[in-house]
Amino acid sequence: MIxxxxxxxxxxxxxxxxxxxxxxxxxxxxxxxxLAGGEREVSIISSALRxxxxxxxxxxxxxELTIERQCDNIFIEAAAEAIEKAxxxxxxxxxxxxxxxxxxxxxxxxxxxxxxxxxxxxxxxGVWTDxxxxxxxxxxxxxxxxxxxxxxxxxxxxxxCGGSREDRCEVRPDRACAWQLIYQRLKGIxxxxxxxxxxxxxxxxxxxSGGPRMLIxxxxxx
Amino acid sequence: xxxxxxxxxxxxxxxxxxAYAAADLAGSGRxxxxxxxxxxxxxxxxxxxxxFFMKAFENGADGVLVAGCEEGSCHFQEGNxxxxxxxNTARQLLLEAGLEPERLRMVNVSAASSVKxxxxxxxxxxxxxxxxxxxxxxxxxxxxxxAIS
Numbered sequence: 415m416i417x418x419x420x421x422x423x424x425x426x427x428x429x430x431x432x433x434x435x436x437x438x439x440x441x442x443x444x445x446x447x448x449l450a451g452g453e454r455e456v457s458i459i460s461s462a463l464r465x466x467x468x469x470x471x472x473x474x475x476x477x478e479l480t481i482e483r484q485c486d487n488i489f490i491e492a493a494a495e496a497i498e499k500a501x502x503x504x505x506x507x508x509x510x511x512x513x514x515x516x517x518x519x520x521x522x523x524x525x526x527x528x529x530x531x532x533x534x535x536x537x538x539x540g541v542w543t544d545x546x547x548x549x550x551x552x553x554x555x556x557x558x559x560x561x562x563x564x565x566x567x568x569x570x571x572x573x574x575c576g577g578s579r580e581d582r583c584e585v586r587p588d589r590a591c592a593w594q595l596i597y598q599r600l601k602g603i604x605x606x607x608x609x610x611x612x613x614x615x616x617x618x619x620x621x622x623s624g625g626p627r628m629l630i631x632x633x634x635x636x
Numbered sequence: 637x638x639x640x641x642x643x644x645x646x647x648x649x650x651x652x653x654x655a656y657a658a659a660d661l662a663g664s665g666r667x668x669x670x671x672x673x674x675x676x677x678x679x680x681x682x683x684x685x686x687x688f689f690m691k692a693f694e695n696g697a698d699g700v701l702v703a704g705c706e707e708g709s710c711h712f713q714e715g716n717x718x719x720x721x722x723x724n725t726a727r728q729l730l731l732e733a734g735l736e737p738e739r740l741r742m743v744n745v746s747a748a749s750s751v752k753x754x755x756x757x758x759x760x761x762x763x764x765x766x767x768x769x770x771x772x773x774x775x776x777x778x779x780x781x782x783a784i785s
Contacts, residue, residue, distance in 0.1 A: 422732050423729065423732035423733050424732055454685070454687060457687050457690075457691075458686055458687050458690055458729065461687065461690035461691055461693070461694045462690060462729050462730075462732065462733045463733075464694050465690070465693055465694055465730070465733040465734070465735060466732075466733040466734050468771065469733065469734040469735055469770070470734050
């Protein structure tokens with residue numbers, strides 16, 4: 415899932431300052447699950463903006479709406495009426511959702527209410543961890559299902575670096591050393607011999623180094 | 637800011653098993669406390685969400701008092717500990733929005749602590765009276781400390 419966290423209220427106030435009628439638009443998918451931009455968070459952010467508007471003498475008129483998914487045109491339809499009434503939209507979707515709304519409504523300013531942070535999982539209630547960088551050329555099969563690109567602070571493909579202490583990363587001692595995890599995992603599945611192979615330099619063209627990415631599936635086009 | 641006639645409106649969320657019982661006992665015992673609070677009974681303070689506190693302020697409350705069981709004796713084990721974290725989150729949001737976080741306070745009272753309940757209400761009313769109305773326009777006086785982690 416895409417994980418995000420909200421921007422601070424002073425940041426949002428600064429972004430929204432030129433506008434009066436503002437629609438806070440939530441997304442019912444990833445950002446709902448990571449408790450950053452779903453219906454409940456839209457309500458909380460809207461309340462905070464209304465309070466900020468009152469105590470700071472601004473004149474925000476805040477409307478709220480949460481749709482199923484902002485990154486999909488079919489679902490954006492449900493927000494059409496509310497968006498047309500607004501001077502500006504504060505989207506609490508991920509970066510993809512914000513841009514989908516902005517492309518669909520070229521005359522309406524659309525702002526991001528969240529900082530989209532990573533592709534991750536829920537470890538426990540209230541704790542999410544980074545698992546995937548979406549590099550475009552997955553190497554998980556070589557490393558026992560643990561991504562060294564994302565989870566090693568130095569992104570090393572031929573680790574470990576030698577700086578780890580016990581099973582802790584030297585860059586961030588509160589995090590596990592990814593290469594320690596890879597070693598343990600490969601040992602557990604009897605694939606330690608994989609570590610004897612030298613991993614060549616990664617082709618980053620499949621990542622952002624190759625420019626904005628696009629996926630075309632001819633078999634699904636109409 | 638501190639007008640002598642200012643009577644704050646304070647919403648008090650009280651849990652059914654302790655704080656509300658303490659408030660009830662305070663009434664039965666004829667204990668006096670300021671009439672500024674509007675009590676809302678909740679099954680447990682663990683039911684309360686950040687949104688509830690924000691909505692109270694949005695709709696005109698000058699202060700919000702959250703009263704739960706004493707730590708370690710919540711009827712639902714840890715509802716009051718959940719509430720404590722949510723109160724802290726809402727305090728951060730209030731600060732960011734430009735209101736003093738002191739306007740939102742959590743207290744812990746047992747069902748038998750009617751005197752403490754009355755004292756807590758009195759202290760809260762005094763705090764908010766000092767701060768003045770939450771409806772007034774004011775500038776942010778403190779630097780925001782960043783996003784909630």
